[in-house]
Amino acid sequence: MSATHEVTNQVPPLVGHDVAEDPVLLEALHREGAGWAEPDLRALGRLAGSEQAQEWGRVVNDNEPVLRTHDRYGNRIDEVEFHPYWHSLMTVAVENGMHATPWTDPTPGAHVARAAKMFVWTQVEAGHSCPISMTYAVIPTLRSNPELAARYEPLLTARQYDFGLRVPTEKRGLIAGMSMTEKQGGSDVRANTTRATPAGDGTYRLVGHKWFTSAPMSDVFATLAQAPGGLTCFLLPRVLPDGTRNRMHIQRLKDKLGNRSNASAELEYDEAVGWRLGEEGEGVKVILRMVNNTRLDCLLSSAAGMRYGAVQAIHHARHRGAFGSVLIEKPLMRNVLADLVVESEAATLVGMRLAGATDRGEEVIRRIGLAVSKYWVCKRGPAHAAEALECFGGNGYIEESGMPRLYREAPLQSIWEGSGNVAALDALRAMARQPETVEAFFTEVDQASGADPRLDDAIEGLRKELSDLADIEFRARRVVETMALVLQGSLLVRHGSAAVADAFCASRLAGDWGVALGTLPSGVDTEAIIARAAV
Incomplete structure (x- = not known):
């Protein structure tokens, strides 16, 4: 066949780099007390940037999990089959301690190190981070029952991934899940109708x-x-101690917009055996110990998606020519790329700060900081992904670019663990029930007092906003958005790049910013900002 054309001006794949080569992440790692983890993080980053790992991520999304409800003889088995690469991704995550190991690791900064690894490895493939996150988050809830914690915690924190349906105590390592939502309730879990009846032997039947x-x-x-005694939290194993299957039947797998590598299911409890976690009637209080940790991972995952999108967009713009020069030399494209980096770095900084609060037991600032940041960072994820995709032009709309997967994944973090309104109202609830959270918030952001007049003005405006509680629920999103921006601005002014901090304050806080990304005001140092995400 004769050649019809020569292939030119196509962007080479971004492979063979260190995903952990991220200045804001590495600086935060050391500042938050986990500098000792940098060698391991770097090794993980090199794997994350490899062609092999990227192929794992692509293939598990092209080959989705399959439900097998029965075997060939008609016996109920409720098995979910995964591509072998799913298990490769899970193995790396578990062996690197991204699941529950920080809870038993006495090393200062263990939660920060884990957060940094999640940030890096999630950029390879986001779906498998869901079971990793739930395993991490379940430990504080499990400790509501010391006997169950003694039995299962060593296995949940073990750095061995051992897939398969067997008696949990006979495995080398365990993965945990969470099952709360019902048809009629959604986030309103108090409307749940699943019943739990005491069996007389310390267990319940659900x-x-x-x-x-x-x-x-x-x-x-x-x-x-x-x-x-009311809504209660329980622990249910898939396989009972005697080796029989617990009566937890998978009815079907969800056909989802994104997160397609990870199975999500409708589950039927038919006299399923469960053990109580905490007292009867304290179910919400107990399960929130888990939810507050998965919310941190929602924030980190959104931040990781932003970093991935910014890096990919810059790489494309450095190699793709149009109208006489490469795209990255075009002033308007530089505005877009710089704005993507500013959003990304602000999200990374706040995520790592809150991971540090977890390590240091700073519960008050963690409570309010996580509530406002989960709302805002996860809300920004979809817009950021869309803009990063658009930098590719039509090539970004093609699956082979990897950008459609990022775009489909982005909205989920804002929905998981309470969608936007739930997250915003949770921030108001924290301030109403724990007034010390407001004091802790301003103590945190005031550490940057005097460093940038635009930040000072925003903090003062926020104080006035919070002094007027009239119509506060109607204004919840606006109030929480402002709190999140002020917190990010304070962190950037104290710890971030001077160029990024200036661009953030000039746009997000001073109001000299349009509705879309790529509307930074004149005078920002786009060259310095873009260089921070150029690979």
């Missing part, structure tokens, strides 16, 4: 239906059900 259960192949699940 009957009901769960509308969303992510990672249904996990070994144990934290779930909510109505016990005689």
Whole structure:
């Protein structure tokens, strides 16, 4: 066949780089007390940037999990089959301690190190981070029952990934899931109708239906059900101590917009056996110990997606020519790319700050900081992904670019663990029930007082905003957005690049910013900003 054309002006794939080569991440790693983890983080970053790891991520999304409800003889088995590369991704995550190991690691900064690794490895493939995150988050909830914690915690924190349906205590390592949402309730878990009846031997029998259960192949699940004393949290294993299957039937897998490598299911409890976590009637209080940790991972995952999008967009613009020069030399494209980096670095800084608060037991600032930042960072993710994709032009709309997967994944973090309104109202609830959170918030942001007049003005404006509680619920999104921006601005002014901090304050805080990304005001140092995400 004769050649019809020569292939030119196509961007080479971005492979063979260190994903952990990220100045804001590495600086935060050291500042938050986990500098000792840099060698391991770098090794993980090199794997994340390899062609092999990127192929794992692509293939598991092209080959989605499959539900096998029965075997060939008609026996109920409720198995979910995954591509072998899914297990490769999970193995790396578990062996690197991204699941539950920080809870038993006495090394200062263990949660920060884990957060940095999640940030790097999630850029390879986001779906498998869901069961990793739930395993991390379940430990504080599991400790509501010391006997169960003694039995399962050593296995949940073990750095061995051991897939398969077997008696949990006979495995080398465990993965945990969470099952709360029902058809009629959504985030309103107090409307749950699943019933839990005491069996007289310390266990309960659960009957009901769960509308969303992510990672249904996990070994144990934290779930909510109505016990005689009210809504209660329970631990349910997939396989009972005697080796029989617990009566937790997977009805079907969800056909989702994104997160397609990870199975999400509808689960039927038919006299399923469960052990109580905490007292009857304290289910919300107990499960929130888990939710508050998965919310941190939602924030980190959104930040990781932003970093990935910014890096990919800059790489494309450095190699793609148009109208007489490469795209990155065009002033308007530089504005867009710089704005993507500013958003990315602000998200990374606040995520790592809150991971540090976890390590240091700074519960008050963590409570309010996580509530406002989960709302805002996860809300910004989809807009950021769309803009990064558009930098590729039509090539970004093609699956082979990898950008459509990023775009589909982005909205999920804002939905998981309470969608936008729930997150905003949670911030108001924290301030109303724990007034010390407001004091802690301003103590945090005031550490940058006097460093930038635009930040000072924004902090003062926020104080006035919070002094007027009239119509506060209607204004919740605006109030929480402002809090998140002020917190990010304070962190950038104290710890970030001078160019990034200036661009952030000039746009997000001074109001000299348009509606779309790529509307930074004149005078910002786009060259210095873009260089921070150029690979």
